[in-house]
Amino acid sequence: MIEWAMLIDEVRIKIKAGDGGDGMMHFYRDRHRPKGGPDGGNGGRGGDVFFVGISNIEALKQFRFKRKFKAENGQKGGCNQRDGKQGEELILKVPIGTIVNYDNGTRVEIKKVGEKVLIARGGKGGQGNYEKRNSINTTPNEFDKGERREWKDLFLQLKLIADIGLIGLPNAGKSSLLNELTKARARVANYPFTTLEPNLGVTVAKKIIADIPGLIEGASTGKGLGFKFLKHVERTMLLVHCLPADSKNPLRDYKIIRKELNSYSSKLSQRKEIIILTKIDLLDSKKDVEKIKNKIGAKLAVSIIDEQSIKKLSDLIHQQLA
């Protein structure tokens, strides 16, 4: 069994189940029966809020701009013992692996595709005065209000399962490659430690790539930020080791990272790895590229300004995972 990397994406939203409709207070009247009996109907139930699991791991994106969601309220009861209409339920699609955290500490996980999980129950409708009749009081002039529902704050966390980990020293071009290989928008900058959290992206073949930041010499012993992320690396299926062409000594860079991986866990050192030479547009000649590529045992040489090379990388990654 392969252990999976679990990375987390987070969002806060507000939801509200529908209020129950109020009961009706009404007495039947017509020409022949000026004092007819009570006939006020019950209020309709408020709509429930459900989450349904889907496989699209990008689905939490829907909450980027719209954050408040509400199921329909039940309608008020009518005359003639007519009950109010039930409120329409609200169904939100979330990726499987979503953990729903309520304010009170309760947690629910959406585990299966198609699984419909009740997130907030709609309010009961209130009784109308028809329902309130009894042997003692045959003409009640009371009704109940429908149950009201409040807004709930939900904190959604997505446990993501990364298939591929991009590793390498800071500045190796990991975040840039993640952006090119996926539609992720990781921060890129020309200095170490731009990426504080692992960035995630989804490839064309729906594989998840994690950009593992902050690996430096000593990371396995807790130095820098890398330690925190090593556990994510441990659970990926494939490592893409990035070595930049503008490094003074790419072989040394490689060894630094390998040493950290090995001392963190021996299992990790056996993980399938492909080495790639990055930023090759910074080299003067193709001959230089070949020379370094051979020296470090790279499978591919890429540059983010060479679309062809990115395509080759994408193909290689998917082929390795297959």
Ligand SMILES: Nc1nc2c(ncn2[C@@H]2O[C@H](COP(=O)(O)OP(=O)(O)O)[C@@H](O)[C@H]2O)c(=O)[nH]1
């Ligand atoms: N010339 C060139 N620069 C690149 C390439 N890839 C990344 N860079 C630059 O290298 C720097 C570090 O890249 P980044 O992706 O943040 O590296 P990370 O620290 O490994 O995530 C940034 O200034 C990038 O614009 C490339 O293929 N060619």
Ligand SMILES: [Mg+2]
């Ligand atoms: Mg980065």
